[in-house]
Amino acid sequence: MKTNYIYLSALLICLSACKKEVKTETEVTTTEKDTVKTETPAPVAMDSAAMMKAWTEYATPGENHKMLANETGKWDEVMISKMGLMPKKKKSR
Numbered sequence: 410m411k412t413n414y415i416y417l418s419a420l421l422i423c424l425s426a427c428k429k430e431v432k433t434e435t436e437v438t439t440t441e442k443d444t445v446k447t448e449t450p451a452p453v454a455m456d457s458a459a460m461m462k463a464w465t466e467y468a469t470p471g472e473n474h475k476m477l478a479n480e481t482g483k484w485d486e487v488m489i490s491k492m493g494l495m496p497k498k499k500k501s502r
Contacts, residue, residue: 455463490497 485500488499
């Protein structure tokens with residue numbers, strides 16, 4: 410008997426969760442506001458020489474690259490892995 414009540418309550422929960430919503434149509438009124446219409450100009454196409462010049466200026470190394478140039482060279486690093494019973498040390502060059 411207890412299981413029947415459990416099944417019945419589970420069925421009622423499922424049916425109430427799946428209940429289809431009833432949508433009521435409401436009338437929407439819109440009002441026009443004072444707006445100023447502006448036209449955006451069409452984008453001007455660049456010629457290939459100007460595009461190439463802009464791209465080379467973008468691609469040339471800047472101040473950040475000069476700061477990173479000081480860090481070039483060989484580095485010594487020790488990594489410790491603790492993924493087991495014994496920790497392992499590895500050196501890289």
